[in-house]
Structure formats: structure tokens, C-alpha cells
Amino acid sequence: MKAMVVKDYSNGAEMVLAELDTPLPKPGHVLVKIEASSVNTVDLKIRDAGPDLPFAPNTPALLGMDFAGVVEAVGSDVKGYQVGDEVYGCAGGLGDLPGTLAQYIVADVNLIAHKPRSLSMREAAALPLVGITAYEGLTRAGVTAGQKVLVHGGSGGVGHIALQLANHFGAEVFSTGHGSQKLDLIRKLGATAIDYKTEQVDDYVAAHTGGKGFDVIFDSVGGANMANSFAAAKLNGHIASTVSMVELDLTLAHVKGLSLHVVFMLIPMIHNIGREAHTEILQKLATLVDNGELKPVLDSTSYTLEQANEAHQRLASGDAMGKVVISV
CATH class of the missing domain: 3.90.180.10 (Medium-chain alcohol dehydrogenases, catalytic domain)
Structure with missing residues (x-):
């Protein structure tokens, strides 16, 4: 062959x-x-x-x-x-x-x-890979109907599936992205688009959650962006990350009582x-x-x-x- x-x-x-x-x-x-x-x-x-x-x-x-x-x-x-x-x-x-x-x-x-x-x-x-990853992350974070879910990188491979699955679970879905085509795709997939280049975390948290923060954040960007996920999460909120290989001060996660779910679908x-x-x-x-x-x-x-x-x-x-x- x-x-x-x-x-x-x-x-x-x-x-x-x-x-x-x-x-x-x-x-x-x-x-x-x-x-x-x-x-x-x-x-x-x-x-x-x-x-x-x-x-x-x-x-x-x-x-x-x-x-x-x-x-x-x-x-x-x-x-x-x-x-x-x-x-x-x-x-x-x-x-x-x-x-x-x-x-x-x-x-x-x-x-x-x-x-x-x-x-x-x-x-x-x-x-397969992106679907399993998105499904595992959202279910481990306990997404339920009526929650506000933020997906970082919603136009990417894992992210665009996470948007659709979060909608399936009945959540109100938001997503960060940049560029007209990527933001248009996010909207087409049923999420409110947030341009991370022009909108600061505090601003979109205030605009979309009244300052309370998102119930669940699915972070397919990771790295330094993990700090943005901590900042955007509500008290006792959940974060599912597919890219968590980063050194980071966990103080904010501690004082907010956040739960971090690391998704590595290759383990099986x-x-x-x-x-x-x-x-x-x-x-x-x-x-x-x-x-x-x-x-x-x-x-x-x-x-x-x-x-x-x-x-x-x-x-x-x-x-x-x-x-x-x-x-x-």
C-alpha cells in the first residue's frame, strides 16, 4: 500500500x-x-x-x-x-x-x-479527534441548558465543534475569534462572536454576563490565554482546557473556586x-x-x-x- x-x-x-x-x-x-x-x-x-x-x-x-x-x-x-x-x-x-x-x-x-x-x-x-475532545470537555465541565458558555477559538478545529455541541446542550454560547471570516463562521454556528483583539475580557464579561462571568469556558487556545479564562469565569465556574501546558499563577482560580478540567483525548x-x-x-x-x-x-x-x-x-x-x- x-x-x-x-x-x-x-x-x-x-x-x-x-x-x-x-x-x-x-x-x-x-x-x-x-x-x-x-x-x-x-x-x-x-x-x-x-x-x-x-x-x-x-x-x-x-x-x-x-x-x-x-x-x-x-x-x-x-x-x-x-x-x-x-x-x-x-x-x-x-x-x-x-x-x-x-x-x-x-x-x-x-x-x-x-x-x-x-x-x-x-x-x-x-x-473524530475534535469531536471526541469537544464532547469530553463540555460534558466533564457539566454544561447544562441555560448556562452561558464561552468558547475560546470557536472557528478552529475543536472550537467549531464545541460551539455546536454547547448549543445542543441548550447553553447560550459565546466565542472569541478575530478576522471577519472567522467571526462570521462563529455567528453562523450559533454563537455570539467576540473579537479578542478589540474587546477586553472585563468588557465582554460585563456586556454578556452583567459582570458575573461565564458558567463554563471551553479553552481550545490555552497557553497564556488560560489567564483570560480564569478572568472570564464566574465564581465556582468550570474551565475545560485542551492546551494546559503552561506555568501560571493559580491565585485567581483559587479565590474564585474554579474547577479546571484538562482534556487529553489521546489517553485511551x-x-x-x-x-x-x-x-x-x-x-x-x-x-x-x-x-x-x-x-x-x-x-x-x-x-x-x-x-x-x-x-x-x-x-x-x-x-x-x-x-x-x-x-x-
Whole structure:
């Protein structure tokens, strides 16, 4: 099979086209012919950090986590799947799990689900990692109807799904962003747009919450922005962060009694624990999609497998709107 692999993490970790043996199905797994994959920020981090990340695959590394495709063979002990089924999931690209920038993958059935019927393969491939991340963050933060939820980075991969899920849970949704296209997308997805370049935290907290602060903040920006999340949260509020690798004074979080929920959806994949939770979330997301309550937004660009390096560059540029997808 054709695949794009990183032979050396140094010198920019360029991916090159290679011919690999097509994997064979094994117990608890299905062989899937991949039709599309999508690029996630963690893919870029693996290429940048390489062996410094404990979950980076050894070279030659086959990256890519998300996929959508068709089942071609079923391993023993597998129930609920048969040849010809359309499936999607986040099932490879780290540790000893071969990635999805290839024509085939042998995927653990606890990391996949049947593809939403109403989505194309490209759309379905855009959803798994960001969908699981957004769902886990919002549910762990206990989002309920009537709450005011602020999403930092609502036009990004995780953020634009979080906006739609927060609406599904019945929240009143707000989101930070910058640039007319990104702010327009935020509004289109049912949230009140806040331009973080022109509106200070205290100003938008006063305007939208009467100075009380937001019930839940979903922070997909992280880093130094965590301080803005603390400032925007109400007393005893909740913050779900997908990027919490930062040194920060927690005094404000303490005096406000804030709860911080760190979301790292790769844990089941890395440690092979609780993987079935990913299938359950993917099934719920598929239902929401087919009910018209959720849809991934794809970047305007389109890439082939051989153009995987360009696809990674597109995401790294910060110019992408929604998910960058690779057709296999």
C-alpha cells in the first residue's frame, strides 16, 4: 500500500511517499480501506518534537489519527461490523498504532464507529479527534441548558465543534475569534462572536454576563490565554482546557473556586484503557450529525495523500478555517 512516512524527525520531519505491506486484520480489529484523513495540531507537535514526545511513533513513522473508510476484512471476536461497512474514527498515528496517512489501517473496534450517513467521507474524517475532545470537555465541565458558555477559538478545529455541541446542550454560547471570516463562521454556528483583539475580557464579561462571568469556558487556545479564562469565569465556574501546558499563577482560580478540567483525548489510545468510551462518543456524534445538529466545517483547500506535507503546512499557517482534510 502507499503511505506517507517520516523517515527522520530532524530537518523538518519531511514526509515521503513509501510502499508498505498492507496490514492484516487481527482479533478485535477491522481492516479499513481509508478514503480520507484529516490533520490535527497534535500531528504537527509530533513532527516538531519527535522522540522528545513519549507517544511519538518510532521512525519510519506513519502519522495521521483521523480517518473515514470502508471495512475490507473483519478480525475474529469482532461483532457489529461486516465487510462493506462505512466507518470513521481516531485510531492511529502515535505510539505503536500505525497512522492513517496510508491506504489501509487495521483499527481497534473500540476506537471507531459507523460513519454518519449524512456526511461524505471527507467530512466524516474531519470529525473524530475534535469531536471526541469537544464532547469530553463540555460534558466533564457539566454544561447544562441555560448556562452561558464561552468558547475560546470557536472557528478552529475543536472550537467549531464545541460551539455546536454547547448549543445542543441548550447553553447560550459565546466565542472569541478575530478576522471577519472567522467571526462570521462563529455567528453562523450559533454563537455570539467576540473579537479578542478589540474587546477586553472585563468588557465582554460585563456586556454578556452583567459582570458575573461565564458558567463554563471551553479553552481550545490555552497557553497564556488560560489567564483570560480564569478572568472570564464566574465564581465556582468550570474551565475545560485542551492546551494546559503552561506555568501560571493559580491565585485567581483559587479565590474564585474554579474547577479546571484538562482534556487529553489521546489517553485511551496511548495507554489502551477505556477505549470503548471513544466508540460511545462517536456513536453519539453520528446521531447528532444525522439529526442535523452537528456538522464539521472543512477548510477550502483539498489535498491528496502525496500532498500531506502541504496539508500540514496549511494547518500550521493558522489560515485554515475548520478542518484540513486529505483524500487518500
